[in-house]
Amino acid sequence: MAKKNxxxxxxxxxEDYSQWYQEVVKASDLAExxxxxxxxxxxxxxxxxxxxxxxxMDAMFKETGVRNAYFPLFIPLSYLEKEAEHVDGFAKxxxxxxxHKLEKGKDGKLVPAGELAEPLIVRPTSETIIGESMSKWTxxxxxxxxxxxxxxxxxxxxxxTRMFLRTSEFLWQEGHxxxxxxxxxQERTSQMLDIYAEFVEKHLAMPVIRGxxxxxxxxxxxxxxxxxxxxxxxxxxxxxxxxHFLGQNFAKGSDIKFQNEEGQEAYAWTTSWGxxxxxxxxxxxxxxxDDGLIVPPRVAPAHVVIMPIIKKGGDNTQVIESANLLKxxxxxxxxxxxxVEVEIDSRDIGGxxxxxxVKKGIPVRIELGPRDIANNCVFMARxxxxxxxxxxxxxxxxxxxxxxxxxxxxxxxxxxxxxxDHTFSIDSKEEFYALFKKAKGYExxxxxxxxxxxxxxxxxxxxxxxSVTIRCIPFDSPMEEGxxxxxxxxxxxxxxxxxxx
RNA sequence: CGGGGCGUAGCGCAGCCUGGUAGCGCGCCUGCUUUGGGAGCAGGAUGUCGGAGGUUCGAAUCCUCUCGCCCCGACCA
Numbered sequence: 074m075a076k077k078n079x080x081x082x083x084x085x086x087x088e089d090y091s092q093w094y095q096e097v098v099k100a101s102d103l104a105e106x107x108x109x110x111x112x113x114x115x116x117x118x119x120x121x122x123x124x125x126x127x128x129x130m131d132a133m134f135k136e137t138g139v140r141n142a143y144f145p146l147f148i149p150l151s152y153l154e155k156e157a158e159h160v161d162g163f164a165k166x167x168x169x170x171x172x173h174k175l176e177k178g179k180d181g182k183l184v185p186a187g188e189l190a191e192p193l194i195v196r197p198t199s200e201t202i203i204g205e206s207m208s209k210w211t212x213x214x215x216x217x218x219x220x221x222x223x224x225x226x227x228x229x230x231x232x233x234t235r236m237f238l239r240t241s242e243f244l245w246q247e248g249h250x251x252x253x254x255x256x257x258x259q260e261r262t263s264q265m266l267d268i269y270a271e272f273v274e275k276h277l278a279m280p281v282i283r284g285x286x287x288x289x290x291x292x293x294x295x296x297x298x299x300x301x302x303x304x305x306x307x308x309x310x311x312x313x314x315x316x317h318f319l320g321q322n323f324a325k326g327s328d329i330k331f332q333n334e335e336g337q338e339a340y341a342w343t344t345s346w347g348x349x350x351x352x353x354x355x356x357x358x359x360x361x362x363d364d365g366l367i368v369p370p371r372v373a374p375a376h377v378v379i380m381p382i383i384k385k386g387g388d389n390t391q392v393i394e395s396a397n398l399l400k401x402x403x404x405x406x407x408x409x410x411x412x413v414e415v416e417i418d419s420r421d422i423g424g425x426x427x428x429x430x431v432k433k434g435i436p437v438r439i440e441l442g443p444r445d446i447a448n449n450c451v452f453m454a455r456x457x458x459x460x461x462x463x464x465x466x467x468x469x470x471x472x473x474x475x476x477x478x479x480x481x482x483x484x485x486x487x488x489x490x491x492x493x494d495h496t497f498s499i500d501s502k503e504e505f506y507a508l509f510k511k512a513k514g515y516e517x518x519x520x521x522x523x524x525x526x527x528x529x530x531x532x533x534x535x536x537x538x539x540s541v542t543i544r545c546i547p548f549d550s551p552m553e554e555g556x557x558x559x560x561x562x563x564x565x566x567x568x569x570x571x572x573x574x
Numbered sequence: 575c576g577g578g579g580c581g582u583a584g585c586g587c588a589g590c591c592u593g594g595u596a597g598c599g600c601g602c603c604u605g606c607u608u609u610g611g612g613a614g615c616a617g618g619a620u621g622u623c624g625g626a627g628g629u630u631c632g633a634a635u636c637c638u639c640u641c642g643c644c645c646c647g648a649c650c651a
Contacts, residue, residue: 079612083586091645099585110642166650198651232575232649239650292651300651312651351651382610424612425601431611440610452610461611540647574651 080363081432090307090515091235097357098236100432101366111234111241115350118433121374122353123244125411127224129276129372130246130348133268139220139248144202146226147193152201155326159200162293166230168195168241195228200294200319200345203249204327211331211341214253218261222248237354238311238574245349251329251341255320258342259297262318265346266299269314277352278369278485279303279359280492281313282520282569284545289532292345296320302544302569304492305358307517310544310571313355316346354574359488360457366434367456369484370477375414377403377473378430382442383421393419395446399439402470408477431456436480437473457483496520498567505558509539509572517572522550524564526557535559535570544569 082100086093098104103119115123131141147170154160170193172185196202207219228242248265252258266283273279281301291298295317302310323329324340333339360367370376379399381392400415407413416435420426430438440452451469454461457480469476499505499521512518518541525531525543535558536542546568555564 081612089645095644106643108642162650227651229650233645233647234643243651245651315651347651349651384609385607421609422612423609426612428612442610444610454611 085363125372148202150192156294159294163197208329217253219251248346250344262344266316276371280489284547292317309517311355311574314348319343365432368434370436375416377437378416379439498522521570522567523558524555525568526562531559
């Protein structure tokens with residue numbers, strides 16, 4: 074019968090973390106590789122997750138006055154050149170379109186023809202093309218602010234790809250705003266980061282650290298980049314969202330000018346901010362276990378699966394009927410603005426059926442057989458704790474939202490506890506090096522708060538020696554006298570060091 | 575893009591060294607028996623051996639090239 078000790082996923086996290094991750098993605102049916110290098114197929118179970126993320130984040134953006142729009146996939150090559158640092162940042166990874174048709178060659182095979190006068194790049198991000206529109210739309214301070222967002226795909230020709238975490242094409246949202254004043258743009262930059270933090274913590278149940286990027290980690294062309302960082306179960310950091318204060322750099326490049334209240338011509342102040350399908354990768358790595366995916370209920374493609382106990386050749390009408398009624402009763406509940414989503418799985422494949430749903434990470438599984446029906450009960454299993462118990466059917470229906478909230482909370486608390494257990498303040502260079510040197514695979518170290526003098530040289534040295542980077546200068550890092558973990562010079566603040574995805 | 579590993583059935587793999595026309599486990603299909611955490615027995619289907627060239631009477635196997643995946647670096651959301 075049951076092979077109790079066997080995990081649904083091999084290898085386990087401990088055995089081989091990155092292989093485990095690949096297997097979870099596969100076993101949970103979220104996505105698979107496509108025939109196109111570095112690009113993935115997001116399957117319905119994975120895309121539903123993204124749809125829920127889009128739906129919830131979109132509402133939060135709109136609440137702050139942001140409106141959606143859509144800009145071209147193709148960006149004229151010359152546009153990218155409008156901001157010097159921006160070019161440097163993205164030029165190496167651009168897909169370039171040079172032809173506009175195909176013709177039959179000598180051997181009958183199709184060959185590109187009709188060379189374009191100016192090559193087009195497939196957008197790696199849209200600052201420049203949106204800036205072009207903004208400049209047309211802005212003539213008076215009364216036209217500002219412009220608050221835009223677009224849900225789109227972008228392409229960055231990556232050398233090394235991993236499902237959801239880094240693919241050549243990925244889905245994201247990019248917000249772009251233009252403001253009359255510096256302060257207003259800066260406020261918008263932090264406002265959007267706060268929204269990201271709230272979304273990721275409340276909906277994805279991932280605790281995050283908010284902070285500022287160092288100069289070397291900044292978005293190409295930004296004056297300031299702020300971010301949220303989360304800890305994965307291998308103790309590496311994943312940037313889950315970034316928000317950029319672009320100063321007037323792009324306004325100057327794209328000529329976004331307006332007349333201010335004093336009648337003077339001025340450049341606008343712009344921001345941009347983005348989150349991507351990468352968040353799904355983070356969610357997988359934060360919550361899932363050796364039996365597969367675990368999805369926080371608030372973004373789960375479905376909340377409950379009902380598995381009727383089917384007797385082949387017997388009369389199952391009562392069980393099926395009962396399952397349908399249960400589904401209907403559950404769906405009458407609203408869970409954070411969404412109906413409780415219920416799947417019924419009547420496949421007669423024995424215990425494998427249950428494991429399928431374990432691997433897919435559905436929060437709650439229900440087994441429903443004649444015995445339960447006779448007692449007006451359901452047999453419930455929670456994915457997060459693996460707790461299983463028989464419950465009164467009506468209690469279950471009435472409390473489903475509480476159960477889901479409870480799962481959501483416990484996932485967050487578990488992740489928070491994990492992060493706290495693996496976060497240290499270190500003041501000795503020896504200790505710092507010792508900790509990260511032994512870090513391999515699953516033991517990728519920790520989050521370490523240490524003093525940093527602010528020099529690029531020290532940042533580089535630590536990166537070179539240990540593959541550890543400054544993830545951010547946390548906003549809540551207090552002013553405090555100390556000495557740089559690398560060079561020993563005076564420092565007034567601790568920064569967050571970690572290995573990163 | 576540098577270094578390493580790997581592409582054989584839906585999934586996981588063996589076969590390759592020493593060339594002779596493809597196998598195992600799981601899954602899938604059929605039947606019977608089962609059914610409350612990965613069911614049992616019996617029968618069955620499934621492969622252009624990643625692709626293209628080459629060597630050879632004959633290539634999954636040897637050679638060349640190519641594409642893709644994974645790991646370690648560099649780079650990046």
